[in-house]
Amino acid sequence: MLQSPVLFFAILLLPLVGALVHFFVLKKPKGYSAFLFVFIPFLLSCPSWFFDQKVVIYGFSWLKLEGLDFKVQFLFDSLSNWMVHLILGIGSVIHLYSVGYMAKEEGKRRFFAFLNLFVFFMLVLVLADSLWLTFFGWEGVGLCSYFLIGHYANKEKARLAANKAFIMNRIGDFGFLMGLFLFFAHTQTLEYSLINQTLPDLILSQKAPLWALNLGGIFLFWACTGKSAQIPLFTWLPDAMEGPTPVSALIHAATMVTAGIYLLLRLSPVFSVLPWVREVILYTASFTAVLAALIATKQWDIKKILAYSTVSQLGFMFSGLALEANAGSLFHLSTHAFFKALLFLTAGAVINTLHHEQDIRKMSLFASFDQGLKSKMRVLFLMFAAGAWCLAGLPFGSGFFSKEQILNPVFLSNHPFVFFLLLVGSFLTAYYIYRLFYLVFFQKNSSPSKEPDIGHSSLPALPKTMRFSLFILAIGSFVVSLSNLPHWLEFITEPIINLRLQKIGISPSVLEGSFAKEMLVTSFALGCAVFGFWVARFSFWAQKKEKTGSSSSDHNGLRERKFFIDEIYDEFLVKPFLSIGQALKNFAEPFFYHFPLAIKQSFVFLGQRLGQSGGIFLQPKSIQTYGIIFTFGLFGLVLLFQFFVHF
Amino acid sequence: MHFHPTFVPHLLVFSFILFLMGLYGFLTRRSALVNFICLEVMINAGNLALAAFSYQYQLLSGVLLIFTLIGIAAVEAVVGLGLIWLLHHKTRVNPFSPS
Numbered sequence: 001m002l003q004s005p006v007l008f009f010a011i012l013l014l015p016l017v018g019a020l021v022h023f024f025v026l027k028k029p030k031g032y033s034a035f036l037f038v039f040i041p042f043l044l045s046c047p048s049w050f051f052d053q054k055v056v057i058y059g060f061s062w063l064k065l066e067g068l069d070f071k072v073q074f075l076f077d078s079l080s081n082w083m084v085h086l087i088l089g090i091g092s093v094i095h096l097y098s099v100g101y102m103a104k105e106e107g108k109r110r111f112f113a114f115l116n117l118f119v120f121f122m123l124v125l126v127l128a129d130s131l132w133l134t135f136f137g138w139e140g141v142g143l144c145s146y147f148l149i150g151h152y153a154n155k156e157k158a159r160l161a162a163n164k165a166f167i168m169n170r171i172g173d174f175g176f177l178m179g180l181f182l183f184f185a186h187t188q189t190l191e192y193s194l195i196n197q198t199l200p201d202l203i204l205s206q207k208a209p210l211w212a213l214n215l216g217g218i219f220l221f222w223a224c225t226g227k228s229a230q231i232p233l234f235t236w237l238p239d240a241m242e243g244p245t246p247v248s249a250l251i252h253a254a255t256m257v258t259a260g261i262y263l264l265l266r267l268s269p270v271f272s273v274l275p276w277v278r279e280v281i282l283y284t285a286s287f288t289a290v291l292a293a294l295i296a297t298k299q300w301d302i303k304k305i306l307a308y309s310t311v312s313q314l315g316f317m318f319s320g321l322a323l324e325a326n327a328g329s330l331f332h333l334s335t336h337a338f339f340k341a342l343l344f345l346t347a348g349a350v351i352n353t354l355h356h357e358q359d360i361r362k363m364s365l366f367a368s369f370d371q372g373l374k375s376k377m378r379v380l381f382l383m384f385a386a387g388a389w390c391l392a393g394l395p396f397g398s399g400f401f402s403k404e405q406i407l408n409p410v411f412l413s414n415h416p417f418v419f420f421l422l423l424v425g426s427f428l429t430a431y432y433i434y435r436l437f438y439l440v441f442f443q444k445n446s447s448p449s450k451e452p453d454i455g456h457s458s459l460p461a462l463p464k465t466m467r468f469s470l471f472i473l474a475i476g477s478f479v480v481s482l483s484n485l486p487h488w489l490e491f492i493t494e495p496i497i498n499l500r501l502q503k504i505g506i507s508p509s510v511l512e513g514s515f516a517k518e519m520l521v522t523s524f525a526l527g528c529a530v531f532g533f534w535v536a537r538f539s540f541w542a543q544k545k546e547k548t549g550s551s552s553s554d555h556n557g558l559r560e561r562k563f564f565i566d567e568i569y570d571e572f573l574v575k576p577f578l579s580i581g582q583a584l585k586n587f588a589e590p591f592f593y594h595f596p597l598a599i600k601q602s603f604v605f606l607g608q609r610l611g612q613s614g615g616i617f618l619q620p621k622s623i624q625t626y627g628i629i630f631t632f633g634l635f636g637l638v639l640l641f642q643f644f645v646h647f
Numbered sequence: 648m649h650f651h652p653t654f655v656p657h658l659l660v661f662s663f664i665l666f667l668m669g670l671y672g673f674l675t676r677r678s679a680l681v682n683f684i685c686l687e688v689m690i691n692a693g694n695l696a697l698a699a700f701s702y703q704y705q706l707l708s709g710v711l712l713i714f715t716l717i718g719i720a721a722v723e724a725v726v727g728l729g730l731i732w733l734l735h736h737k738t739r740v741n742p743f744s745p746s
Contacts, residue, residue, distance in 0.1 A: 065707060623682070627674045 008057050008076065011041040011084070012127065015120040022113035031099035034112035038095050038119050042088035048081060056129060068188075075129035075192065079265060079330075083126040086334055089476075090254045090341055091119050093469045097345050098246040100463030101352065111151060111244065118144035122255050126262055130190040131180050134263065138176065138227065141256045142169045148251060149243040161239040168236040172226015179219030182212055183270075196269040203273045213270075217277035220267070221284075224260030229311045230318060231288045235566055237311055241303040245348025248303060253310050253344050254337040261314070261333050264321050272324055282322035286421040289315030291563065293428035297435065298559035301358050302347050305436050309391065310340060312425060319422060320406035323413050328405030335398035338477035339390035343433075345473065346384045349466055350440065353377060353459045360436060364443035366459065372442040376459055379467060381441050386474045388437045392430035393529040398481035400529075404522050411521045423528050430532025438540040650702075658699035666692035679731045686727075690720050 018037025022029055059072035076084075095115065102108050118141060125137030142165075150162030184190055186208045187198045202208040224230065229237040240252050251257075264271060264281075271278060289312045296308035313336050320329035350373075351358055354366050367373045374381040390397035393404075403426060410419045558564070669688035676682055694713045701709025 063710075624674050624677070631670065631674070 005057050007044060008055075008074070009059075011045050011088075012074070012120070012123050014038075014041045015116045015123065018116035019113045019120060022109055022116060026109065029109055029112050031095070031102060031108065031112055034116050035092060035095040035099060037116050038088060039092040042085075042092050045084055045088060048076070049085065054078075070132060070190070071130070072133060073129040073191070074127045074133075076127065079262075080126050082330065082334070083262060084123060086337055087119065087122050087126065087255050090337055090473075091122075091250060093472050093476075094246050094250040094254075094341060094345070096465050097249075097348075097469040098244075100466035101246055101348060102244065103463065105244070107151065111148070114144050114147045115247070115250070118148070118251060118256070122259075125259055129192055131183070131192070131195070132190050134266075135173075135176060135180065138223075138259060139173065141251070141259065142166065142173070142227070145169075145240070145247075145251050145256055148247040149240045151243050151247070155242065158242040161236075161242040165236040165240050168233050169226050172223045172233055175219040175222030175226065179216045179223065182216035182219065186213065186216075192266055196267065199270045200273045214274055214276055217271060217274045218280060220263065221277065221281050224263060224318070225284070226260075228257050228260030228314050228318070230260070230315065231284050231291070234288065234292065234311050235562075235569065238304050238307040238562075241301070241307050245303070245344060245351065248307070249341045249344035249348070252307065253340040257310060257314060258317075258333050258337070261317050261321065261329060264318075265326055265330060268321075268324070268326055271321075278322040278324075281318055282415065282418055285315045285318030285322060286418045286425070287315075288312070289319065289425040290421050290428070293425050293432060295559055295562050296432040297428060298557060300360055302351065302360050302363075302436065302440065303344070303358060305360075305432060306340070306343055306347060309343075309429065309433065310336075312429065313340070313391075316403060316406050316422065316425065319410060319418065323409040323415075325406055325409040328402065328409065332399075332402035332406055335390065335402040335477065335480050338473060338480050339387045339398060342383060342470065342473040342477050343387035343391065345466070345470055346380050346387060349380055349462055349470070350377070350384075353380070353462070360439045363440050364445050367443060367445040369445050372444055374441040377462075379462060379470070383470045383474050384437060384441065386477065388433045390477045391433050392533060393426055393525060394430070394533065395526065396478075396481075398477050400526070401481045404518075404525055407525050408518060408521050411524075412517065423524060426525055427528040427532040430529040431536045434533050434536035435540065438536060442540065655699045655703045658702075659696060662692045662695040662699065665689075665695065679735070683724075683727055683731060687720060687724070690716065 014037050018034055021037070022034060026033060054075070054077040057074045057076065059074065061069055062072050063070040095112075098112070098115065102111055105111070121137045121140030121144060123137075125134055125141060128134040128137060146162050146166040149165050150158050152158045180190065183195060183199065186202060187195050189195060189198070199208075199213065203210060203213060222232075226233045237252060237257065241248055243252075271281075292308045292311035292315065296305050296312065299305045299308065313332070317329045317332050317336070320326075320332065350363070354363055357363055357366070363373060367376065386397075390399045393399040407419070407422055407426075410422060561567075666689050669685045669692060672685035672688070673682050676685065694716055697709045697713050697716070701707070701713075
């Protein structure tokens with residue numbers, strides 16, 4: 001099916017065509033057109049679901065150097081098959097949702113064009129057969145993310161957030177390039193299949209210095225920390241919530257931020273022989289999982305809580321990857337894509353219904369006096385409950401199955417501290433999501449009836465497209481767990497698993513574990529999730545009885561201020577950087593300012609002297625005349641040169 | 648890749664036309680920004696000629712030179728735009744039009 005390049009390029013290029021159409025043709029799109037440009041590729045790609053084979057599609061040769069051929073070549077194997085379906089499936093649902101969400105907004109043309117362009121670049125990223133083509137997609141999604149975060153360009157916060165996201169991703173991209181160069185220096189190729197073959201051989205036969213490849217691995221993980229928001233570079237993701245909510249759902253929860261996971265999955269044979277790098281990844285990721293979850297427990301902006309939750313869940317995925325639980329990681333990526341998109345879209349619908357109120361403390365102002373918001377928005381309440389259930393890892397939600405597949409290898413790999421951290425992470429996950437859930441949907445209106453019309457009026461109904469896409473995602477976040485229930489994902493992740501078995505060091509039996517151990521881990525995880533749920537529930541009802549309402553006392557707590565990470569970066573990185581710039585300016589000013597100034601003044605002096613005698617010809621006062629004189633002068637010089645050469 | 652024998656001459660003629668267009672624009676237009684764009688067009692005409700010769704002689708040096716030139720052009724765009732903006736900001740008039 002997909003061996004025909006025509007069909008393949010139709011799938012790949014239709015979103016790009018959509019972007020161009022929205023840029024140049026459609027003046028006032030409603031959004032259905034953008035939806036079609038993603039949905040049709042999805043339909044076209046569906047048959048390939050059943051033909052799980054490795055296909056290499058050759059496009060053209062981008063650059064031919066001596067002995068080197070940089071080919072635009074795509075690889076369609078099980079991993080990219082899975083990712084393409086995920087991107088196009090969730091992408092089309094979110095496009096459909098945006099039709100309703102953006103109905104009254106301005107700049108729809110721009111919005112839908114960049115959304116389609118994003119899908120194109122994301123497809124390039126996951127389908128590329130070489131590191132440099134992946135890098136092309138990697139940059140492209142970053143660019144689209146920048147434009148979409150800054151969609152409300154007249155809001156200063158949105159502009160700053162867009163800049164922050166772009167600059168931090170740039171810092172990460174430096175790592176990508178460095179890693180790419182280091183790998184290239186040792187393998188002389190950038191194609192995945194060759195890198196995955198030659199690099200492990202090089203390391204095992206000790207033909208390449210291990211430190212260089214370790215450094216390359218660290219650099220690539222650095223790139224992942226930028227794109228996938230891990231510890232040093234994660235602060236851009238919460239700020240990126242300034243963009244419209246569908247963007248937060250599609251780019252900053254479901255697809256783009258998982259690019260780092262995808263990269264490590266793709267290069268898993270290389271990373272499996274770099275145990276030191278995997279150790280670094282493991283500790284960074286598990287710390288991220290806990291730190292972000294801790295911050296999320298004290299935030300008040302509904303979208304920021306979800307953003308920190310995304311960072312934390314990505315930490316879980318990276319921890320799984322570091323222990324080569326590739327299937328589990330990919331599985332958690334997929335389930336997370338579903339339920340986090342669901343949570344974001346529901347949150348967006350709530351925000352839209354409540355007249356752009358994002359603070360969960362003020363949402364109760366729209367509730368009635370005897371019941372919380374749940375009675376006013378039944379659908380959204382149920383949808384959010386489904387998403388929260390899955391995220392918290394309560395039984396039979398998709399997060400329950402997938403988180404367990406990450407915790408299991410951690411438990412079996414003798415990392416008790418990491419296991420403890422991840423259990424704390426899953427406890428906090430359940431806590432913050434149910435804290436949010438209770439505050440939004442159960443808090444009664446306690447304001448002394450200043451605005452009774454808000455409290456009693458019914459809220460605007462949800463557009464049909466939004467309701468429909470929420471339903472699809474809610475069903476999806478339960479159904480997706482079927483893909484890996486006992487060993488069902490095996491056929492999808494077959495090559496990864498095979499590669500994992502081929503690798504040396506940890507034998508597969510160590511990772512399998514016994515049934516009893518598995519049950520132990522499951523009960524641990526379940527215990528943490530239920531405990532978190534009950535703590536959130538208990539503290540909500542306890543706080544309700546007190547009726548304090550004023551939570552300004554702990555407004556400057558460590559968690560509320562996000563552990564001062566932004567401030568630390570400002571103080572220790574941004575300010576020194578600026579002062580270095582200032583110092584350089586002071587140092588260079590004599591050379592680059594005063595010296596040219598002296599030259600200029602000498603010319604001015606000369607010109608004035610000559611002008612007194614030369615007149616208009618030497619001072620025509622228009623740069624165009626100078627240009628003509630310069631052109632003919634150059635022409636004359638060339639003629640003169642030719643004359644001297646030939647005669 | 649192999650092209651028709653007249654490929655290189657055609658490219659050179661195209662590059663020459665592009666250069667003349669840029670030159671004409673630079674010499675006739677009065678807006679600093681348009682002048683700047685015309686400069687870039689001329690640079691790219693030069694790049695195109697380099698690429699054509701690089702193909703003609705099957706040498707890499709031309710292509711590598713183009714990469715350098717594109718880098719320089721990017722830097723120059725940053726500096727040039729900054730200068731134009733600064734001049735405009737200081738004087739509130741188009742810096743290149745005659746006073």
